Amino acid sequence: MTEKNLLQAIHDGLAEEMRSDDTVMVMGEDVGRAGGVFRVTQGLQEEFGPFRVMDTPLAESLIVGSAIGLSVNGMRPVAEIQFADFIPPAFDQIVSEAARFYYRSNGAWNVPITIRAPYGVVPGGALYHSQSVEAYFCNTPGLKVVAPTFPADAKAMIKSAIRDPNPVLFLEHKRTYRLIKEDVPDDDFEVPLSKARVHREGTDLTVVSYGLTLYTALQLAQKISDEEGIETEVVEPRTLYPLDRETILDSVKKTGKILVISEANLTGSVAGEIASIVAHEAFEWLDGPVMRLGAPDIPAAAFAKPMMDFFVPSAEKIESAMLELARY
Amino acid sequence: MTEKNLLQAIHDGLAEEMRSDDTVMVMGEDVGRAGGVFRVTQGLQEEFGPFRVMDTPLAESLIVGSAIGLSVNGMRPVAEIQFADFIPPAFDQIVSEAARFYYRSNGAWNVPITIRAPYGVVPGGALYHSQSVEAYFCNTPGLKVVAPTFPADAKAMIKSAIRDPNPVLFLEHKRTYRLIKEDVPDDDFEVPLSKARVHREGTDLTVVSYGLTLYTALQLAQKISDEEGIETEVVEPRTLYPLDRETILDSVKKTGKILVISEANLTGSVAGEIASIVAHEAFEWLDGPVMRLGAPDIPAAAFAKPMMDFFVPSAEKIESAMLELARY
Amino acid sequence: MAVEETRTCHESLGLDEEDLLKIYRNMLLARRVDERSWILNRQGKAAFVISCQGQEGCQVGAAYNLRPGYDYVYPYYRDHGIVMTLGMTARDELLALLGKKEDPNSGGRQMPGHFSSRELNIVTASAPIGVQYPQAAGSALAFKMRGEDGVVLACGGEASTSEGDWHEAMNMAGIHDLPLIFLIQNNVYAISVPEPLQVAGSIAKRAEGYGFPGHQVDGNDVLAVYEVAREAVDRARRGEGPTLIEAKTYRMTAHSSDDDDRRYREREEIEGWRQKDPIVRFERYLMENGVMSEERKEEIGQQIKDEVAKASEYAENAPFADPEEAMERVYAEA
Amino acid sequence: MAVEETRTCHESLGLDEEDLLKIYRNMLLARRVDERSWILNRQGKAAFVISCQGQEGCQVGAAYNLRPGYDYVYPYYRDHGIVMTLGMTARDELLALLGKKEDPNSGGRQMPGHFSSRELNIVTASAPIGVQYPQAAGSALAFKMRGEDGVVLACGGEASTSEGDWHEAMNMAGIHDLPLIFLIQNNVYAISVPEPLQVAGSIAKRAEGYGFPGHQVDGNDVLAVYEVAREAVDRARRGEGPTLIEAKTYRMTAHSSDDDDRRYREREEIEGWRQKDPIVRFERYLMENGVMSEERKEEIGQQIKDEVAKASEYAENAPFADPEEAMERVYAEA
Numbered sequence A, B: 001m002t003e004k005n006l007l008q009a010i011h012d013g014l015a016e017e018m019r020s021d022d023t024v025m026v027m028g029e030d031v032g033r034a035g036g037v038f039r040v041t042q043g044l045q046e047e048f049g050p051f052r053v054m055d056t057p058l059a060e061s062l063i064v065g066s067a068i069g070l071s072v073n074g075m076r077p078v079a080e081i082q083f084a085d086f087i088p089p090a091f092d093q094i095v096s097e098a099a100r101f102y103y104r105s106n107g108a109w110n111v112p113i114t115i116r117a118p119y120g121v122v123p124g125g126a127l128y129h130s131q132s133v134e135a136y137f138c139n140t141p142g143l144k145v146v147a148p149t150f151p152a153d154a155k156a157m158i159k160s161a162i163r164d165p166n167p168v169l170f171l172e173h174k175r176t177y178r179l180i181k182e183d184v185p186d187d188d189f190e191v192p193l194s195k196a197r198v199h200r201e202g203t204d205l206t207v208v209s210y211g212l213t214l215y216t217a218l219q220l221a222q223k224i225s226d227e228e229g230i231e232t233e234v235v236e237p238r239t240l241y242p243l244d245r246e247t248i249l250d251s252v253k254k255t256g257k258i259l260v261i262s263e264a265n266l267t268g269s270v271a272g273e274i275a276s277i278v279a280h281e282a283f284e285w286l287d288g289p290v291m292r293l294g295a296p297d298i299p300a301a302a303f304a305k306p307m308m309d310f311f312v313p314s315a316e317k318i319e320s321a322m323l324e325l326a327r328y
Numbered sequence C, D: 001m002a003v004e005e006t007r008t009c010h011e012s013l014g015l016d017e018e019d020l021l022k023i024y025r026n027m028l029l030a031r032r033v034d035e036r037s038w039i040l041n042r043q044g045k046a047a048f049v050i051s052c053q054g055q056e057g058c059q060v061g062a063a064y065n066l067r068p069g070y071d072y073v074y075p076y077y078r079d080h081g082i083v084m085t086l087g088m089t090a091r092d093e094l095l096a097l098l099g100k101k102e103d104p105n106s107g108g109r110q111m112p113g114h115f116s117s118r119e120l121n122i123v124t125a126s127a128p129i130g131v132q133y134p135q136a137a138g139s140a141l142a143f144k145m146r147g148e149d150g151v152v153l154a155c156g157g158e159a160s161t162s163e164g165d166w167h168e169a170m171n172m173a174g175i176h177d178l179p180l181i182f183l184i185q186n187n188v189y190a191i192s193v194p195e196p197l198q199v200a201g202s203i204a205k206r207a208e209g210y211g212f213p214g215h216q217v218d219g220n221d222v223l224a225v226y227e228v229a230r231e232a233v234d235r236a237r238r239g240e241g242p243t244l245i246e247a248k249t250y251r252m253t254a255h256s257s258d259d260d261d262r263r264y265r266e267r268e269e270i271e272g273w274r275q276k277d278p279i280v281r282f283e284r285y286l287m288e289n290g291v292m293s294e295e296r297k298e299e300i301g302q303q304i305k306d307e308v309a310k311a312s313e314y315a316e317n318a319p320f321a322d323p324e325e326a327m328e329r330v331y332a333e334a
């Protein structure tokens, strides 16, 4: 066990996979000599050379498209999109191509690629370095979308993603890169890309969240337990698509209440999908409205700090939503 | 009043706007001499010339991107994406650009463009000429997404879209192009891009739908009224983003039950957003689970007819879901 | 026309008579399967046809240079001539046409012309134009990284060069000297849109801006295409980098069975191009060079006719996949 | 260096001394605002800086040909020199730097360098690289359709040419002979990625493949850029079509205040380029040609220094927009 932050955990996961499998490679803008703008790939090019850690041209469609082509010719590429905000040019290659090779070829061609993309609001990031893009991808059969929050999960899941025979979109919340630290096992453990994680058991309400808002919600769950005796069960999907419906539904059936929190614009977010599954399949167990909390429906976080802070679901808003639901 | 199908209604709406406003133009692949692969723009190039009805290169990002640039320099372009399945290359220009000009320029630059895209399953269309892409776009503040089903609405709404100062994605269900006919007023009437339509009042359950499944649901609502005395209120959002929440919520508060039907892959669909709004805001009024019906979570409709038919929510499935909910 | 026919001499290309007859057969088979497809369409049996007619020269000429199952191929929807040269059969083609379970490309999931074969290294193709180019660059990079001499052939119509993906792949190919051949079949139209509204400047010339050779070739002269493709393939195998080939040709049918080309082009234009039919031209070459007699021609024609008829019968009688099969193979299992 | 300095003679370009001093002022102002931005960043007042240092010659030389508020301009994030030549002030720039409510580009919504001005026809810019090119083609098409003689200038770094959008716009510009000037400021790096890994062949040469002229120019020679841009603008105004300009230059700072360029380039390389600083070069030209004395230089320098100091003070004291303003102006009202 070694204490690591999220950045290091992902870095280590990549490095270990590259050491144990020659076909694993990393590609993207500035991943080589610079080691990535967030330093996730630092030192990898020195160890593995300029091809297995390749600086690509500035062209996201090419990055994902060529990763697809590499993967069908024997490689296991991990493609980095520098910021999730810049994934739209690769949208076609991801949703129309990578996600469908297996289905459309009736099982002949599969696409074992991982696409890493840092997402989430970060101070100074503004409209185009802040977005939560997961909803764009969570209706694409054939694709897996994962968003681990904690370092140990992230290290295990980047390995699972690389080893998975399907395309996996791997989302990393930028603001948690250095914020969250924990002991990470040194051995080669895996977390499947199909299981939610129950961080905390509780009886009064269920909170489902991921990324920075999960981290905040976990602290608040402790707080309202200490202060008010309210016991929150906190569930992290970890994989956003396909969802582990059972774990979420089991939790709601126990607590009777659910609040889904994410940093994405509320309308059309993944939170809505989770809420609607619950409203359909756990209806009989519900003791209160199916609640969601997200960012307001405006394009994204602004540059100026006051407007940015306004955008992100704050601890205050999260706490009051939790209390409102608990007291319902 | 003249009886028209959906194709003709949209054609006429376009032609009338082009006649009354010199800045209105149409652009896309094969919209000119060929009059569009579905013939929506037939005859327009003869009337308005090769620039105002312009055949573009095969490049969707260019089509939408240049429409943006035209619009900020005085024009009102209607850009056609030949099949909604081919909109991904334009994704960046739509969600990152068109939808954000106004917000990011603090109100200085707006983008009055309309993007038409035929969607939905059609026999022989297979994986890439069949998709329902609306969910990709219904979490993009700054963009309006409309999907009228009936000819009169469509004619009025294409006009509203063209006159709207914001970018509007205008979705047309291919299978309804010739299927649905109705009397369309000849005068210049508008339907706002903000109001759902209640097609049929009822007390037992609410069905929310659009496109081909709406058409089917309306027939079934009549059928189960006749046969079983079950009265279904049928609501068509018409504009999918932003949603007219009030009309939907009012209906559910009256009937206590809701079934949302669309042809899209169920998970991550707009149906989920509608369901979750209801589960949150009309919880106290609910007498049954919030139900959704959609296509299975597989990439899209197959070419072979048996597999294709399996994909589309059939009349049987819709009817049994309606009955199940009504009897709940 | 005599000029083109005698310009390329097969001996100088290292092709023997057997090669020539194979090439001829492949072209004719592609044509006959295509013609059969239209008949099945008119009979209401085939929902959709997309033709190679007129482009058999580009396709077979280029593909004859490949090592099937070793090199990677990204064909586009008209490339019936390519996939059959690589090893697909008339039966495979007609099973795909009718969307039957046995369709080796997709089991009836995709439209005809959306080729795929793991055995032949034909990478599964889709409808969105241009997406194959970055993928092809990736496959070529994999060959290069492993130091293998495989090459990648990526195909498209002239309009596919209008998509950004084409350019991004051209740039990548140039940067890393990838073993990648871009074969652009410029058949003058993209559905209804004529070349002048589609392509600024010249496709072939653009290669220079990326630092590698571009060639324009008469796409209706199969040996001319073979020659320029052979040069490109050899160059790629030697590790010297990519080549762009723009094969000038013509789409002899409507865009597809859903299209009515009378809306946008003159009958005379089509008739003019019929005179340059690559199959007729090659036949004449073979006869004039004593490679094929009138009798032999008849014989081959009859063999192919039988083959296609049998294949059609088989495909027509073959079953569809069960409806529920649509649910399978969404995700690969580890 | 002497060669470049005397090669372009301002009289032959139709520029008088007033023009030259205006050009000089614009370059210097851009530089000084930029330097001030870094100071505010180090003081913890500015969250993010993205520089024009080293590229003032490309920017001012090109923009000096435009009609502000008539022509359309799509600048990229380094184009401080362009927007100030068009009419933005030091105050505007520093309000944007600090994200204040009065920021004329976005009211503090966007990062610095994301320019916008309705009055100056500077079309709102964003961060995604390359998206401006198709938009610029559209704006140019509007001019052409109305028969107006407006031109459009679209800018980007060399890496912006790697995106498909660039190519799609080049093709469109060539097809319709649009009044569009592509100004590519090739400053050798895209963050850390050096040109050889970014650009195959030559950017300037690519224009030919689209059927219009491409020029490579010494981007650190402001008059050379002016000259080639003038030719391009005149050509576009005459309705003769687009031009591509590749201005060879160098990024003298790190990519941005978030970047540490010691990870990927040598100090000596930067020092080498300091010798070619476009402002120093132009100063020498002005002095050698008797346009500017040492005294005049001091005077201008002092004026600009004062202007920037005042602007900075103003911007630092200006208020932020209220948090709730984030909710406004999502949709335009009819």
Ligand SMILES: Cc1ncc(C[n+]2csc(CCOP(=O)(O)OP(=O)(O)O)c2C)c(N)n1
Pocket: B029, B058, B060, B082, B086, B089, C078, C127, C128, C129, C156, C157, C158, C159, C160, C161, C187, C189, C190, C191, C251, C255
């Ligand atoms: C991205 C995308 N946009 C539009 C289409 C519709 N479409 C199919 S083929 C075609 C024309 C292609 O022309 P070209 O590349 O010249 O090939 P050809 O059919 O002439 O052989 C179009 C517009 C598509 N398949 N994909």
Ligand SMILES: Cc1ncc(C[n+]2csc(CCOP(=O)(O)OP(=O)(O)O)c2C)c(N)n1
Pocket: A029, A058, A060, A082, A086, A089, D078, D127, D128, D129, D156, D157, D158, D159, D160, D161, D187, D189, D190, D191, D251, D255
């Ligand atoms: C689509 C997209 N991908 C990635 C980025 C991140 N990014 C910002 S600037 C930059 C490098 C741009 O290089 P270049 O075009 O040469 O301009 P320069 O900064 O050198 O002036 C990158 C990768 C982005 N802004 N947009």
Ligand SMILES: [Mg+2]
Pocket: C157, C158, C159, C185, C186, C187, C188, C189, C190, C191
């Ligand atoms: Mg063509």
Ligand SMILES: [Mg+2]
Pocket: D157, D158, D159, D185, D186, D187, D188, D189, D190, D191
């Ligand atoms: Mg650069």
